[in-house]
Amino acid sequence: MTSVAIGPTDQLDPRLLEHRRELTGYCYRMLGSAFDAEDAVQETLVRAWRGLSDFEGRSALRSWLYRIATNVCLDQLSGRQRRALPMDLSGSPWQPVEHSLAARRPGTAWVEPVLDRQVLPEDSDPAERAVARESIRLAFVAALQHLPPRQRAVLLLRDVLRWKADEVAQLLDTTTASVNSALQRARATLSGLGGAPEPRPLDADDRDLLDRYLDAFERYDIDAFVRLLHEDATQHMPPFEMWLRGASDIGAWMLGPGAGCRGSRVRAVDANGSPAVAQWRPREGGGFEPWALHILEVADGRVAHISSFLNLDNELFRVLGLTVDPEAR
Structure with a gap:
């Protein structure tokens, strides 16, 4: 920063x-x-x-x-306009073919990632840190974007930061009754979008899954990689509008249009309260270029969703404080 x-x-x-x-x-x-x-x-x-x-x-x-x-x-x-994720914009998955990359939107259209170390307090109570981790998960941050800005502020101040209603009213120059009303509407909207997140620790099985994910990706063993995914796993890749559904289609993408990732270097990081993978792709002529940050959603021991944020403008790794050199720490 x-x-x-x-x-x-x-x-x-x-x-x-x-x-x-x-x-x-x-x-x-x-x-x-x-x-x-x-x-x-x-x-x-x-x-x-x-x-x-x-x-x-x-x-x-x-x-x-x-x-x-x-x-x-x-x-x-x-x-x-509100920021979104590709799956919010299209009800149907795309095909794992090169032409699916034709539709692209500017970075300002998308919800973007953040590293845990940039936003989570270091010395907080473990229970408070668990709540904070859930409140930066991509699905929750994307859901927040559906709220009018003042409702968004009220919900964050009340439900995430645990401010009292009268404190929020003072901050927003409004009444306590208005704050309570805005909070009720905001909660109703989020409930319709799937509800507020529940704190969930990242357990040893998740860490083991991440280690196997890193190993399969770096070896580019796509058969092993696909076995780590739920059968109906999904993946999207901002700034492209495309998204994929199904472990087989994700594997087909990696062996097809995504084959340039073979030989990449990867490293585990924590982003958006989730296990994540920073990727450096082989550069033509030698060396590696910072390529993507992949955020994983894990359910029942397998990867249910992959959010792959591409570093196409070389700004993503800079703002996240990730190194250009995959060997640097």
């Missing part, structure tokens, strides 16, 4: 930087984009730095920062 663009870091009050990670998590959930969250937190800290001399402790510093961050996010969301 980059530093605040207002001069040397030592000009900032250290108290502002203490809240950077949790503000990034909040802005990410609001905006559905690590890129936009980075910008929003930068702007929040800039505004706070400029207004710190007038703040004078009229409220808790953390509450004040969340007020600024909320306003920054609401400004960013004004007039924007």
